[in-house]
Amino acid sequence: MGVEYVAQFEELKKLLKEKNNDVDLSVLEKAFKLADEKHTEQKRKSGEPFIIHPVAVATMLAEMDMDMPSIVAGMLHDVIEDTPVTTDEMREMFGEEITYLVDGVTKLKRIPTSTKEELQAENLRKMFLSMASDIRVIVIKLVDRLHNMRTLQYMNTDSQITKARETLEIYTPLAHRLGMTKIKWELEDLCFKYLEPESYNNLVAQITQRRDQQEAYIKKVLDSIKARLDEAGIKAFLDGRPKHFYSIHKKMISQNKALSQIYDLLAIRVIVDTVKECYTVFGIIHDMYTPMPGRIKDYIAMPKPNMYQSLHTTLIGPDGQPFEAQIRTWEMHKTAEIGIAAHWKYKEKGGSKNSGEKTAEYDGKLEWVRNLLDNQKEIEDPNEFAQTFKMDLFTDEVFVFTPKGDVKCLPKGSTPIDFAYAIHSAVGNKMIGARVNGEIKPLNHKLRTGDFVEIITSKSNNHGPSRDWLSVVKSSEAKSKIRQWFKKECRDENIERGRECIERELKKQGYKYEQLIKNEWIDPILKKYKFSSYEDLLNVIGFGEISAQKIINILKEEYIKSISGSKEEEILAKIEGNKNKKEKQKHMSDHGIIVKGIDNCLIRLSRCCNPVPGDSIVGYVTKGRGVSVHRTDCPNIVAMSESEDRVIDVRWAGESKNTYIVDISIQAVDNSILLLQIAKLIAEMKLPMKAINARTTRDNYELIDLTIEITDRSELDRLVKKINGLENVLDVSRTVK
Ligand code: MN
Helix, strand or coil, X not given: CHHHHHHHHHHHHHHHHHHCCCCCCXXXXXXXXXXXXXXXXXXXXXXXXXXXXXXXXXXHHXXXXXXHHHHHHHHHCCHHHHCCCCHHHHHHHHHHHHHHHHHHHHXXXXXXXXXXXXXXXXXXXXXXXXXXXXXXXXXXXXXHHHHHHHCHHHCCHHHHHHHHHHHHHHHHHHHHHCCCHHHHHHHHHHHHHHHCHHHHHHHHHHXXXXXXXXXXXXXXXXXXXXXXXXXXXXXXXXXXXECXXXXXXXXXXXXXXXXXXXHHHEXXXXXXXXXXXXXXXXXXXXXXXXXXXXXXXXXCCCCCCCCCCCEEEXXXXXXXXXXXXXXXXXXXXXXXXXHHHHHCCCCCCCCCXXXXXXXXXXXXXXXXXXXXXXXXXXXXXXXXXXXXXXXXXXXXXXXXXCCCCCEEEEECCCCHHHHHHHHCHHHHHHEEEEEECCEEECCCCCCCCCCEEEEEXXXXXXXXXXXXXXXXXXCHHHHHHHHHHHHHHCHHHHHHHHHHHHHHHHHHHCCCHHHHCCHHHHHHHHHHCCCCCHHHHHHHHHHCCCCHHHHHHHHHHHHHHHHCCCCHHHHHHHHHCCCCHHHHHHHHHHHCEEECCCCCCCEEECCCCCCCECECEEEEECCCCCEEEEECCCHHHHHHCCCHHHEEXXXXXXXXXXXXXXXXXXXXXXXXXXXXXXXXXXXXXXXXXXXXXXXXXXXXXXXXXXXXXXXXXXXXHHHHHHHHHCCCEEEEEECCC
8 A cells, every 4th residue: 555655756756857857856755754754653534544645735736836845845734733743853854944834734723613603714714814924825725625625535424514614614715815716616516515415416417417418519619719710820729618516506506597597507718828819819709609798708907806817708609509718828827727826836947046036936926915915906895805815914903712712803902801802791891810822811911813712700790890991902892891881880870970960060051950851851862862761861971971961952942942932043032131133143144153042242163173054063162252163073172072061052044145164185196187177176166266285195195185165064065075076086074173
């Protein structure tokens, strides 16, 4: 039996020699010897010696043109995990690079991957990428998995299903993202076979039944295309293939169709030397057959995010049976089949290699990753892709394990407290300590990806979080849950404090308790804020979530309404006593603003946020300069409202002929004609422009500050919408000084 794997290793060496006659195989031989010796006691489930597995993995990597360190690491990938050899010993024998790769694969193996939830699967995929900071580690891991899936028949049914599910959740999406289509398809078909054996066998039988007929059909199409290409003098490789089973199966399910209704069951592939020839072939095929509308895709001009390139088109064949044609160059073909691995070409030709060449090659690899990052913009769910592809660029998240092996994704800098609240608020509220990787750690310990975290909770029912935690935790989830606890647990205190706030506010505004606190007015407020009792309302007032002033103001309005059925302005006049209407209107027309409760005072629109009619506004009683009016979202007023007694209600008077000054800030991609476009737009809307000022930032964005006169909010909104619609504009906002 031993002879067989030795023969396989000889095959591998022959393959590498064929690719490059001068290749140095000494390191690989050393690796084979070590693996053979160390794995010697181990058997695979099939009863074969274990060493056939690493030999197969190394061979598959060689077939993909991976570089020598990857192939050697493939040979050694199970040595650290399964034999007494240590990382240090390996480093001694094989050096840093190979050991780094083997170590990376070993680490991935320790990630527990059985999971039930889709969210978990996504976290696990991210974790894989974040832990394998070298893409070659992922490639080796995928090839390892592929070989294990190929030999899955020796496992029992339970393990088959577990492995297949894990493969479909974690490994095939990774293969897809890395553009490793060939591996992805084979893995998917294998998973399909073990997860849905009936559907699989059924489909295979149906396809086999039609195979002869279809092969004849494909041959006929290929022959006629070949003849036309020969005529045109184009050297091309033609090939026909049935689609892989899993993709047909998915299509039948998602489109609810029978096999006979799937259009692109048959696909032909034309591989040529140049991009120009791709388009020529495309033209020729369209001249021969009628294309199906809406099915032409130019992935050459617009590569897929995983860098896949080809021209796709579906045509009506000779008997009216549709087929799909894929046209690509050899280079595109390689990328289509092995994706990212195509960029680790093993090409140490001629033995010596100057450093310039090596640098160029390295740049090529970086380029690839950069392209992936750039292209993510075009995919439907950019977030997911961006997050997933960060590799060691992961800067904003850590992934840690629960004792059960679930993965929690937390913001970087998170502590065991964040983790506890991510599990459940009950766990967080009761936590008294944490073990990280088995060791007790302080509660402000920063967690790292891969940590196993166990929370120690108090047995006592009286235990709760500490207020200090609010400054320690990183996640907003933990923060809000801690706040929530204080809101709930200190309810009695809060209610008491809330009652005091209300009483103080009543006194300040000069009302008696029984004047304003009436059930008929309170009830609508409770309903609006979804409180079940007046005490609930007092609780949040006491907790500081809603101000007493706000509630009193609402009640005051009700009170005013109740003492008179007439219009508000008249009421205002009435309660203020001595005002006449004429004066008030004259007063309003200066600014178009009514100040409730106060009259005949100096009003000015604040220059920091420049409110316009339609904005939600609030007044602030300044010292000696009357009332200044701010937008409610103005950061300045938010800061000032600490002194709540100075903040008063104001509102727009309705129609007004006034104009208002507004500052707008526009952020855009550097674009020479943008300023012109904006100016034109404003002219079209007949708006008086007061100032415009543009500058380019250091990172090449364009910032445009615009000051403009408008009559109300809706006009402003229209303008903002139009500017937003201009190409290259990233953001339009109102400026607050
Ligand atoms: Mn393995």
